[in-house]
Every structure is written in structure tokens, then in C-alpha cells.
Amino acid sequence: MTRSNPFKRIACATIVVLASGTGPAAANDAALNADELARWTTSLTQIRDMAPEWGVQGADAFKTSSDAGVPVFYLDVRKPEEWEKGVVQGAVKIRLTKLATETGLAKLPKDRSTIIAVYCKSGHRSALALPLLHQLGYPNAISMKGGYDGWVAAGYPITGATGE
Numbered sequence: 679m680t681r682s683n684p685f686k687r688i689a690c691a692t693i694v695v696l697a698s699g700t701g702p703a704a705a706n707d708a709a710l711n712a713d714e715l716a717r718w719t720t721s722l723t724q725i726r727d728m729a730p731e732w733g734v735q736g737a738d739a740f741k742t743s744s745d746a747g748v749p750v751f752y753l754d755v756r757k758p759e760e761w762e763k764g765v766v767q768g769a770v771k772i773r774l775t776k777l778a779t780e781t782g783l784a785k786l787p788k789d790r791s792t793i794i795a796v797y798c799k800s801g802h803r804s805a806l807a808l809p810l811l812h813q814l815g816y817p818n819a820i821s822m823k824g825g826y827d828g829w830v831a832a833g834y835p836i837t838g839a840t841g842e
Contacts, residue, residue, distance in 0.1 A: 797822035
């Protein structure tokens with residue numbers, strides 16, 4: 679039995695959405711907004727041509743940037759039961775399945791040029807969140823390689839948390 683790749687399913691769904699013209703702008707407007715169409719097209723191209731390290735940085739890069747005063751928005755896309763084990767200090771918690779909801783979108787930075795370090799337990803769900811964040815207009819969203827486990831293994835600060 680082979681397992682299907684969820685990332686490939688999302689990429690395929692994105693292709694279908696683009697081809698059908700039912701992207702986010704089409705849901706609200708009769709005509710696609712040129713900026714949104716450009717973002718969707720760019721995301722699609724990046725997904726199609728994705729190199730293994732596209733949009734990925736290690737925990738060290740984010741910690742070094744934060745320590746140097748570069749503002750980094752840490753986004754934890756794990757499940758609530760995982761948050762109870764701790765989160766990156768200062769992280770905003772939005773489950774991957776809630777990211778594109780009104781509640782999830784309200785928690786994202788208003789400045790779309792903000793560096794977003796998106797992470798999950800080990801890196802899989804953050805890789806799934808990455809194209810969505812790019813489509814939402816956050817070009818500096820980057821998946822944290824190794825996720826929460828990599829952050830903890832590096833000895834970086836965490837804080838306890840509960841619930842969403």
C-alpha cells in the first residue's frame with residue numbers, strides 16, 4: 679500500500695483552483711485581482727519547481743536574527759495538545775487547519791512583509807502552511823527546519839501553553 683503525499687494533494691488542489699479561476703479573489707469578485715493572481719501564480723510556480731530546501735531555514739537562523747533585533751513572527755501550527763508541551767517563546771498559535779479561517783487570519787501580522795518563522799513538531803505541517811501563507815501575501819514566510827523539536831534540541835527558550 680502506498681501513502682499519498684499531503685503536500686502533493688495541496689499542490690494539486692492549488693493547480694485545480696488556479697485552473698478553475700476559483701481562487702480567493704474569484705470567490706469575492708467577478709474578475710481576479712491582478713495582485714492576487716500574481717501571488718497565486720508565483721506560489722504555483724514555486725510549488726511546481728520546489729527544491730527540497732525552498733522556503734526553509736534552521737532554528738539557528740531565526741534565533742540569530744531575533745537576537746540581532748530583526749523582528750521575527752513565530753507561528754506555531756501544531757495541535758493544542760502539542761502546545762501544552764511548550765511553544766517557542768513569543769509564538770502565536772494557530773492550528774494548521776485553522777490558518778485560513780477568519781480567526782486564524784486575524785492573528786497574522788498586519789504587515790505582510792514581516793518575517794514569519796512557521797513551525798510544527800518536526801517540519802511537515804509548516805511545509806504545508808508555507809504555500810498558503812505565500813498565497814495570502816506573506817512572501818517572507820519561512821518554514822523552520824526541524825520544527826519545535828529542532829528548536830528545543832538547540833536549547834532555545836520555550837514557554838508553557840495551553841489551548842488555542
